[in-house]
Amino acid sequence: MSDNKVKVTIDGITVEVENGTTILNAARQIGGDIVPPAMCYYSKLKGSGGKCRTCIVKVSKGSEKDPRPMPKLVASCRTTVMDGMEVQNITSPEVLEARAGVVEILLINHPLDCPVCDQAGECDLQDLGYEHGLQKTRYEFERRTFERIDIGDKIQLHMNRCILCYRCVYTADQLTDGRVHGVLNRGDHSEISTYIEQAIDNDFSGNVIDVCPVGALTDRTFRFKNRVWFTKPVDAHRDCPTCSGKVTLWYKGPDVLRVTARKDQFGEVEEFICNTCRFETKNTSDWTIIEPTKISDTSVIAANHYETLRPLPVIKTNEQLREANKKELEKTIKY
Amino acid sequence: MSRKLLLEHINVPGIAGLDVYRQKGGYRAVEKALKTLTPDEVVEEVKKSGLRGRGGAGFPTGMKWSFLAKPEGVARYLVCxxxxxxxxxxxxxxxxxxxxxxxxxxxxxxxxALGANASYIYVRGEMMPQIRILERAIAEAKAAGFLGNNILGTGYNLELYVQPGGGAYICGEETALLESLEGKRGNPRIKPPFPAIAGLYGCPTVVNNVESIAATVPIINDGGEEYAKIGIGRSTGTKLISASGNLVRPGVYEIELGLPVEEFIYSDEYCGGIANGKRLKATVAGGSSVPILPANLSLKLANGEPRLMSYESLAEGGFATGTMLGSGGFIAFDEDQCIVRNTWNFSRFYHHESCGQCSPCREGTGWLEKVLHRLEYGHGKMSDIDLLVDVAKKIEGNTICPLGDAAAWPVGSAIRHFRDEFEWHVKEPVKSQSVNYGLADYAKPIEKVAEVKTGE
Structure with missing residues (x-):
């Protein structure tokens, strides 16, 4: 083992990672169900993370040198691994309970207006709610509300839905010059606000839409045009003078309804794209189409994308055929 | 009379001025430290004294100082x-x-002692008179040669700055304070790195409470060992207690740690008993964020021995039957005080002061406050009480800084010890609006709990 590699065990799976890696990134290298959900951490944004507390995990063994467990649950996105560290995520009931608590707390002031929210279908909070949330809310008070704010003519801020992950703040901070932050007020009435408006003259301001884990920042050119699961994502690129030009086009029939950056399996953009690509170029002729975007078959977007399997009756009755088509058949009953 | 170290000359007229302060032996510690001791020896004296942080956490000050990283060519800061x-x-x-x-x-x-050449006093924004007083005092000290370049001819340089805050409770959290001092939004930082490694402007920094820093003066004057003789066990020295609530003589008292709580409340040297001849119902021993205790547990430990004003004795029994010394904000409640109302009041404060950075505290404190408001005003349900416990549990320990814990503890402890009163508010929604629950049996002597047998 070289000097800058350390071993960490997460939910019983050991992985060797670079020294200084966070627990979350070590888990991402393993992949699968043991990856803690991250609502505020964004690997492309420096300083992000630690705020939403959904990625909390239990460190049951600190390191080889100091095997004491950490006294509290820690935010995996900001805690770096130590050699010999043992972490429990989904194997610890304590973690799951605390995470369910965080999800409940994130939702108490969320308007739950998914039926009219453009983010529905690709919303991290929705996914989190399905996985960890309760069926019913225990919160019986009026939810906090804000006025909607138009940030320029392309972006709308819907503060009611915001979970204050600060991702857009870091995006605006790190892609534009001369700003420090964009959060006003304190406590549960703090809001992403005015300072961010000053970032809109920047070519990359549209990326705040992509980094937003919820529907708080939406694309005004796409607002209420369509539900995401009715649109088909296609990877495309163009020679753009300001950015890499690598995007995903979202088609409905022959029309490009929306352009976003390409996202990886953890929902993070691969490369930030410029506003011209995002808002101005919405014709197929502007783009070189590469291939249909690969969408996880558990995503609601995949559900409507490609032909759903309509199995012949014989497959359902014949034992052998049913066994052979098991995976496909599961999909037909899943949703 | 117990020994006074910080407030010995407090009643001398003009002690706020440099001349009178010097006549009473002031600045002896500066002369002694700078002229006869090395910085490490000063740290050693403070370590020997056993002085523990007076801001609330009670972390040994000398130990904190010795953790300070000392890389070459990087400035170090002391922040008060x-x-x-x-x-x-x-x-x-x-x-x-x-x-x-x-x-x-x-x-x-x-x-x-820390090798800092620029130090800051971060004063809460509301304390404008104190900021002016401090600035005047700094100017006086500078004119007398105790600050500035080449202090007392020893070659040591120090500039002292007073920085007013914006009046946010969260900026009392050390990393939020540093952010605020740097001119940013006062959000607590995620630790590690700790300020001792990367604090103010990324440089090694020590953040200490006012009282901890002031306590170094008698430690240097009399020596750390002498200081450690005062107090009891690991709680050494004297502590300022700000007593408030239904007391005959509320105010700031300097006590020797280890003073029985009963003596502190009832003796004429200190608070002089409960005002208007009423009886004690509950106390909050160390400022609003520590668990509240009913009268019987305030005065006696669960095993019947008297409870003392010390870090250990107040914490005896953990959260089940104990509390904490905290920052020494002693609040006494008489029999006519409503614990539900008080808990709501505390929660309202934490709701208002939460910085909003991490979700459990941001949303949870508001939830606690709203449920408590409902209970206090007679609209509560029985299930609300368990809901409060559950929400408090979800905040506690899951936040970036201790404000979340501080918001959860008073609620959790109030329900633990005063559940009857909360239930009474639900059962008697009308009556509870005009009458107080009263003392009930909160002052009854505790039955001695049989020792729990372990093992076997």
Missing amino acids: NADESEPGTFKDRYLMTHIPHALIEGMIVSSY
């Missing part, structure tokens, strides 16, 4: 946390108002 805003705590304000030079002197000695 005078952002005192805990409900019930007002000792630092008292000290800064009446004897500001004690703090300045402590700052010089401590800065010397």
Whole structure:
């Protein structure tokens, strides 16, 4: 083992990672169900993370040198691994309970207006709610509300839905010059606000839409045009003078309804794209189409994308055929 | 009379000025430390004294100082946390108002020990008079050669700055304080790195409470061992207690740690008993964020022995039957006080002061406050009580900084010890609006709990 590699065990799976890696990134290298959900951490944004507390995990063994467990649950996105560290995520009931608590707390002031929210279908909070949330809310008070704010003519801020992950703040901070932050007020009435408006003259301001884990920042050119699961994502690129030009086009029939950056399996953009690509170029002729975007078959977007399997009756009755088509058949009953 | 170290000359007219302060032996510690001791020896004296942080956490100050990273060519800072805003705590304000030079002197000695050449006193924004007093005191000290370049001809340079805060409770959290001092939004930082490694402007920094810094003066004057003789066990020295609530004589008292709580409340030297001849119902021993205790547990431990004003004795019994010394904000409640209302009031404070950075505290404190408001005004349900416990549990330990814990503890402890009163508010929604629950049996002597047998 070289000097800058350390071993960490997460939910019983050991992985060797670079020294200084966070627990979350070590888990991402393993992949699968043991990856803690991250609502505020964004690997492309420096300083992000630690705020939403959904990625909390239990460190049951600190390191080889100091095997004491950490006294509290820690935010995996900001805690770096130590050699010999043992972490429990989904194997610890304590973690799951605390995470369910965080999800409940994130939702108490969320308007739950998914039926009219453009983010529905690709919303991290929705996914989190399905996985960890309760069926019913225990919160019986009026939810906090804000006025909607138009940030320029392309972006709308819907503060009611915001979970204050600060991702857009870091995006605006790190892609534009001369700003420090964009959060006003304190406590549960703090809001992403005015300072961010000053970032809109920047070519990359549209990326705040992509980094937003919820529907708080939406694309005004796409607002209420369509539900995401009715649109088909296609990877495309163009020679753009300001950015890499690598995007995903979202088609409905022959029309490009929306352009976003390409996202990886953890929902993070691969490369930030410029506003011209995002808002101005919405014709197929502007783009070189590469291939249909690969969408996880558990995503609601995949559900409507490609032909759903309509199995012949014989497959359902014949034992052998049913066994052979098991995976496909599961999909037909899943949703 | 117990020994006074910080407030010995508090009643001398003009002690806020440099001349009178010097006549009473002021700035002896600066001369002694700078002329006869090395910085490491000063740290050693403070370590020997066993002084523990007076801001609330009770972490040994000498140990904290020795953790300070000392890389070559990087400035080190000492920051004094005078952002005192805990409900019930007002000792630092008292000290800064009446004897500001004690703090300045402590700052010089401590800065010397840490090798800091620029030190800051971060004062809460509401304390404008204290800021002016401190600035006047700094100017006086500078004119007398105790600050600036080449102090007392020893070659040691120190500039002292007073920085007013914006009046946010959260800026009393050390990393939020540093953010605020740097001119940013006062959000607590995620630790590690700790300030001792990367604090103010990314440089190694020590953040200490006003009282801790002032306490270094008698430690240097008399020696750490002498200081350690005062007090009891690991709680050494004297502590300023700001007593408030239904007491005959509320105010700031300097006590020797280890004083029985009963003596502190009832003796004429201190608070002089409960006002208007009423009976004690409950106490909050260390500022609003520590668990509240009913009268019987305030005065006696669960095993029947008297409870003392010390870090250990107040914490005896954990959260089940104990509390904490915290920052020394002692609040007494008489039999006519409503614990539900008080808990709501505390929750309202934490709701208002939450910085909103991490979700459990941001959303949870508001939830607690709303449910408590409902209970207090007679609209509550029985299930609300368990809901409060559950929400408090979800905040506690899951936040970036201790404000979440501080918001959850008073609620959890109030329900643990005063559940009957909460239930009464639900059962008697109308009556509870005009009548108080009263003392009930909160002052009854505790039945001795049989020792729980372990093992076997």
